[in-house]
Amino acid sequence: MTVTYLTTTIPYVNARPHLGFALELVQADVLARHGRQRGHEVRLLTGTDDNSLKNVLAAEAEGIPTQELVDRNADAFAALRVPLALSFDDFIRTSRDPRHRPGVERFWRACADAGDIYRKHYEGLYCVGCEQFYVASELHDGRCPEHDTSPQVVAEENWFFRLSRYQERLHELISTGQLRIEPAARRNEVLSFIAAGLEDFSISRSRDRARGWGIPVPDGEDQVIYVWWDALGNYLTALDYGVDGPAYQQWWVRGDRRVHLLGKGVVRFHAVYWPAMLLSAGVALPTELFVHDYLTVDGHKISKSTGTAVDPVTLVERYGTDAVRWWLLREVPRVGDADFTVDKLTGTTNRDLANDLGNLVHRVVSMQHRYRGGRLPAQWAEAVPGAEALATARREAASQVDAALSNFDFRRATAAVWSIVEEGNRFVETARPWQLARAERDGDTSAAAQLDAVLSTLIGACRDLATHLGPFLPDTAARIEAQCTPVDGRLPATQPLFPRGD
Ligand SMILES: [Zn+2]
Numbered sequence: 322m323t324v325t326y327l328t329t330t331i332p333y334v335n336a337r338p339h340l341g342f343a344l345e346l347v348q349a350d351v352l353a354r355h356g357r358q359r360g361h362e363v364r365l366l367t368g369t370d371d372n373s374l375k376n377v378l379a380a381e382a383e384g385i386p387t388q389e390l391v392d393r394n395a396d397a398f399a400a401l402r403v404p405l406a407l408s409f410d411d412f413i414r415t416s417r418d419p420r421h422r423p424g425v426e427r428f429w430r431a432c433a434d435a436g437d438i439y440r441k442h443y444e445g446l447y448c449v450g451c452e453q454f455y456v457a458s459e460l461h462d463g464r465c466p467e468h469d470t471s472p473q474v475v476a477e478e479n480w481f482f483r484l485s486r487y488q489e490r491l492h493e494l495i496s497t498g499q500l501r502i503e504p505a506a507r508r509n510e511v512l513s514f515i516a517a518g519l520e521d522f523s524i525s526r527s528r529d530r531a532r533g534w535g536i537p538v539p540d541g542e543d544q545v546i547y548v549w550w551d552a553l554g555n556y557l558t559a560l561d562y563g564v565d566g567p568a569y570q571q572w573w574v575r576g577d578r579r580v581h582l583l584g585k586g587v588v589r590f591h592a593v594y595w596p597a598m599l600l601s602a603g604v605a606l607p608t609e610l611f612v613h614d615y616l617t618v619d620g621h622k623i624s625k626s627t628g629t630a631v632d633p634v635t636l637v638e639r640y641g642t643d644a645v646r647w648w649l650l651r652e653v654p655r656v657g658d659a660d661f662t663v664d665k666l667t668g669t670t671n672r673d674l675a676n677d678l679g680n681l682v683h684r685v686v687s688m689q690h691r692y693r694g695g696r697l698p699a700q701w702a703e704a705v706p707g708a709e710a711l712a713t714a715r716r717e718a719a720s721q722v723d724a725a726l727s728n729f730d731f732r733r734a735t736a737a738v739w740s741i742v743e744e745g746n747r748f749v750e751t752a753r754p755w756q757l758a759r760a761e762r763d764g765d766t767s768a769a770a771q772l773d774a775v776l777s778t779l780i781g782a783c784r785d786l787a788t789h790l791g792p793f794l795p796d797t798a799a800r801i802e803a804q805c806t807p808v809d810g811r812l813p814a815t816q817p818l819f820p821r822g823d
Pocket residue numbers: 448449450451452465466467468469
């Protein structure tokens with residue numbers, strides 16, 4: 322049996338969650354639900370990065386203690402579970418979870434024992450937004466390429482990690498696909514970054530600069546651990562790595578797939594720093610990294626300060642969980658940024674869910690009531706003339722979804738399921754069950770048999786949809802399932818799947 326450990330990145334919690342992070346959560350959730358549906362053992366982890374200096378600064382700006390701000394916003398992230406219908410198995414908070422600090426300390430010591438941690442005086446340009454040092458050539462007109470702010474000059478004595486030692490190993494592991502990075506353009510970007518030469522990086526801060534917030538460097542130093550070191554460690558610490566617990570053995574050491582989902586802004590941390598840290602500590606690498614691009618809103622980069630941060634909870638309250646999930650899965654391409662607008666959301670919802678899917682299920686269940694008293698056929702028809710394309714779509718959906726999702730292509734996966742919807746609607750139009758019903762009433766027994774075959778093909782297609790849509794639209798799938806499952810021998814009364822949006 323395949324054992325799969327899936328993670329999202331853990332966002333810093335200086336503000337409430339926005340739609341861009343909802344994308345990553347929903348993608349991870351689909352992979353988890355799909356794996357479970359195929360009988361795999363799956364564990365999905367998400368959480369929050371509480372120890373960032375950005376959280377400290379946000380709390381200072383509000384005039385409240387850092388822990389208070391962090392707790393409030395972390396709760397908002399954990400609470401996405403219900404509105405987004407997420408099925409994560411674990412949620413780690415790096416400032417509060419008792420598993421985290423012992424794991425980070427053990428990991429630090431493992432790298433120190435390997436001779437990869439040393440002290441050095443350092444001066445550099447630091448962006449607090451990124452929690453990252455930049456060299457001048459990486460800046461755009463002297464400003465951070467992610468935040469368009471001027472980095473601060475920092476000079477202090479820090480602990481450093483000997484990243485340079487792992488340059489060749491990393492290049493080989495990634496170029497041979499032992500650490501698979503998708504999409505390929507991201508892998509190539511990482512390979513050229515590595516080939517250009519890796520420099521050791523600072524992994525601690527003075528306690529003053531960190532405002533006393535974060536995990537102290539082990540053994541009584543007046544330094545706290547670099548927040549990225551601490552945050553990346555969550556993928557292990559949530560598995561009880563700190564005490565070498567059974568979860569670590571099961572999911573990391575003996576697991577088949579260790580998959581990290583992440584956004585393009587944090588590729589370097591996940592594809593270069595993190596694997597090198599794992600090599601140093603003698604821990605297996607992740608097997609796959611999937612890098613998604615960004616969402617824009619009305620053509621603008623998502624930004625809390627300019628008011629373009631869409632709140633996923635508000636969207637769900639207005640348009641429904643599955644409308645939001647469907648837009649994220651159906652419209653966001655595997656490569657390239659996608660622009661969100663409310664018009665696009667309602668357009669996709671009305672076209673796909675209300676019209677194509679909602680009408681199909683409603684017509685099929687209604688005809689089953691009208692022509693057969695809500696009773697399902699005694700036997701399921703095979704090879705119904707005119708239903709060849711529908712049969713192909715039904716037969717191939719599962720393997721096409723498998724192939725698409727193993728390639729992190731959510732659009733192609735939804736398209737495979739959707740071909741059942743499209744072919745189902747087409748078959749209703751060509752088979753014309755209402756004409757068969759008329760002929761049946763007029764005593765045509767071959768028309769009666771044909772109608773049985775057509776209806777059973779269609780209800781079978783709807784039941785297939787309930788199965789295949791499960792990972793993507795769990796609520797809708799359950800409602801289709803309920804409409805297509807007899808209670809006391811008859812299907813329940815028909816109800817619209819989707820009240821029409823506005
Ligand atoms: Zn920045």
